[in-house]
Amino acid sequence: MSVRNNMYFYYSKEEEVEAKLKPLFQLAKNNQFNLVDNIQEANVIISVGGDGMFLQAVRESNFRQNAIYAGLSRDGESSLYCDFNLDNFDELLYSVLHEEMEVRRFPIIKARVNEGRDFYCLNELTIRSTIVKTIVLDVFIDDQHFETFRGDGMVIATPTGSTAYNKSTNGAIIDPKISCYQVTEIASMNNNNFRTLGSSFVLNKERKLTLLEIEDGNDHPIVSFDNEAFPIRKINKIEISMDDKVVKTVKLKNNTYWDRVKRMFL
Numbered sequence: 316m317s318v319r320n321n322m323y324f325y326y327s328k329e330e331e332v333e334a335k336l337k338p339l340f341q342l343a344k345n346n347q348f349n350l351v352d353n354i355q356e357a358n359v360i361i362s363v364g365g366d367g368m369f370l371q372a373v374r375e376s377n378f379r380q381n382a383i384y385a386g387l388s389r390d391g392e393s394s395l396y397c398d399f400n401l402d403n404f405d406e407l408l409y410s411v412l413h414e415e416m417e418v419r420r421f422p423i424i425k426a427r428v429n430e431g432r433d434f435y436c437l438n439e440l441t442i443r444s445t446i447v448k449t450i451v452l453d454v455f456i457d458d459q460h461f462e463t464f465r466g467d468g469m470v471i472a473t474p475t476g477s478t479a480y481n482k483s484t485n486g487a488i489i490d491p492k493i494s495c496y497q498v499t500e501i502a503s504m505n506n507n508n509f510r511t512l513g514s515s516f517v518l519n520k521e522r523k524l525t526l527l528e529i530e531d532g533n534d535h536p537i538v539s540f541d542n543e544a545f546p547i548r549k550i551n552k553i554e555i556s557m558d559d560k561v562v563k564t565v566k567l568k569n570n571t572y573w574d575r576v577k578r579m580f581l
């Protein structure tokens with residue numbers, strides 16, 4: 316029997332979804348899986364919904380290193396994190412049971428705000444103005460001053476997050492096999508007083524990015540980690556780096572990242 320046999324389904328508790336999932340629960344039980352009620356006890360975590368749901372499942376289970384994740388999308392939806400859907404769930408079970416499964420390892424970002432505890436992001440970290448005024452940030456790469464940013468905000472994205480918010484801010488799509496993270500601007504001001512690079516830049520895994528908030532009449536930008544807002548409103552300093560942790564997902568055969576990018580956008 317597989318050692319990975321504690322399965323948790325993460326989904327919105329709606330009657331319609333539950334009805335569709337019932338046969339899948341039974342199929343899992345018939346294949347020697349225990350359905351557990353506590354996500355922390357699971358070693359196979361399955362989100363049902365789209366990419367947003369997958370992000371939520373990873374976040375709520377706290378980026379577990381000893382669990383494998385899989386995304387099930389609902390009828391006909393394309394998504395970047397979900398290889399499976401309600402119709403090919405048996406393929407997912409087969410892969411997990413037969414130890415021959417292909418596993419993807421997605422790099423994640425680690426962020427420390429105001430020298431507090433570490434937070435992880437699978438898609439991105441953002442810092443954004445919440446009022447009509449711009450925010451001002453001093454940007455350091457490996458503790459060396461790089462630029463002073465003034466504008467609406469910045470997006471610091473992982474490779475798998477590059478197709479999300481990062482793409483809307485004209486960032487490049489990055490292959491998740493590259494351990495790096497990308498910094499994109501949201502509406503920077505460029506004039507004789509403020510000058511930024513004006514294009515996205517990509518930092519190697521080993522580099523550290525530091526953002527220092529300059530108090531300039533806008534002291535309350537909002538920081539987000541994927542789909543969660545950071546609860547503390549007074550932000551002084553954010554230190555960002557890539558972590559050694561990864562998010563492991565079950566891969567459907569013949570379904571590369573670029574297949575999914577093509578399916579979703581072209």
Ligand code: NAP
Binds near residue numbers: 370
């Ligand atoms: P949401 O605002 O309800 O939905 C955001 C959309 O982004 C959903 O359609 C979601 O896909 C999609 N998405 C999430 N991760 C993606 C990825 N890696 N590649 C491509 N598309 C992706 O928020 P949510 O569902 O909680 O997701 C949070 C994410 O929304 C954030 O991490 C951020 O990337 C994104 N976001 C984007 C913008 C923007 O582009 N202007 C602004 C704010 C937030 P599904 O429909 O499959 O769930």
